[in-house]
Amino acid sequence: MSTIREQALACRDAAQVVAILDTGAKRALLRDMAAALEAQSAAVLAANAEDMRQAVAKGVQGAMLDRLRLDEARVAGIAGALREVAELPDPVGVVTRRETRPNGLSIERVRIPLGVVAMIYEARPNVTADAAALCLMAGNAVILRGGSEAIHSNLAIAAALHAALRAHGVPEAAVTVLQDLSRGAMVELLQLSDIVDLAIPRGGEGLIRFVAEHARVPVIKHYKGVCHLYVDRAADLDLALNLLVDGKTSRPGVCNALETLLVHRDVADMFLPRATQALRVRGVELRGDERSRALVPGIHAATDDDYAAEFLDLILAVRVVDDLDAAIAHIRRYGSDHTEVIATAAEAAAQRFVQAIRSAVVMVNASSRFSDGGELGLGAEIGISTTRLHAYGPMGAEALTVERFVVRGVGQVRHSQGRA
Secondary structure, eight states: OOOHHHHHHHHHHHHHHHHTOOHHHHHHHHHHHHHHHHHTHHHHHHHHHHHHHHHHHTTOOHHHHHHHOOOHHHHHHHHHHHHHHHTSOOOTTOEEEEEEOTTSOEEEEEEEEOOEEEEEESSOHHHHHHHHHHHHHTTOEEEEEOOGGGHHHHHHHHHHHHHHHHHTTOOGGGEEEOOOOOHHHHHHHHTOTTTOOEEEEESOHHHHHHHHHHOSSOBOOOOOOOEEEEEOTTOOHHHHHHHHHHHHHSOTTSTTSEEEEEEEHHHHHHHHHHHHHHHHHTTOEEEEOHHHHHHSTTOEEOOHHHHTOOOOSSEEEEEEESSHHHHHHHHHHHOOSSEEEEEOSOHHHHHHHHHHOOSSEEEESSOGGGOSTTTTTSSSOSEEEOSOSSOOEEEOSGGGEEEEEEEEOSSOOOOOTTOO
């Protein structure tokens, strides 16, 4: 097996091939990747079954096991995401701004590929295809370093993608899957500042901190998703209840699931008993403050750690707040800049919430579960950035490009005349 550096160099060479593919060629490549994945579905599911067997034997359970599991519907969903990305607008070459200076120079800002993206993730086989598709659509090559628990699944998916790359004359190294999963190999990858243009970690908080602490390349972090629903005094309580049930119970092990419920004191006595009944029927454990426990007997006492927790499970922290400002203060203290939701019929309250909350995604009367690249029109996402850099929130193909200046002139020169 070649070294990490050798694989990264091959990926960089492949990136130069991908960068000059036109839109039609990229669309055709991604469609054929989807078809290849469907054709090899049986092999992918067999590989995933082996990963699941080993994970169960190691005691993996809960959210991580759910993220790891593939079935026919999920494989079909991965193929569908590839096709959705294929139909997205091509961000490469887009002129985002054009102006003419007084001296006649034409100044353009044009989107170009990043180059080589290192994707580091855990227990999410779908990321193998999603990251590859988005990087390719944006004219990049990608190095994929998945977790050991998903290695068989990741390699099987990559084999299908490589078949399409070969058919289109694109080097397989454009989608490089690392098989050396040691921490030392990861550190080596993260320090290749002369080759790797961006690292994106996607997984548990421990993985993301490790990447951020050891990287010498730029890192876009996706920390935990401590997502809140605030039920305002002007909320439609039926609407709010639907948002709560969907946000907490539809898939509790994902980062856009609700973790904390905040309820205005004026509606708490009406809303909390209904919410508790609806959630308990679905197996949700509630942990609340004194005021919520006074209204609903049987709620466990919440701690500060509970309000800061990403449970990724059927557990919900609850707090009764005095007003909108108290809800905002709570979110500012305990939130993770991921996704926040307000349920209200008052436009002024909605606007105040949107302006005061700095999280990557803010929802007004809509489920937190829509905080997802596919649901927000990106086709798929390579991650949700909670780092305020060039990308913030769900990242699609456009977020994997950067703007540069293209200057067109007719011979203009800048005379010094004593000036810099």
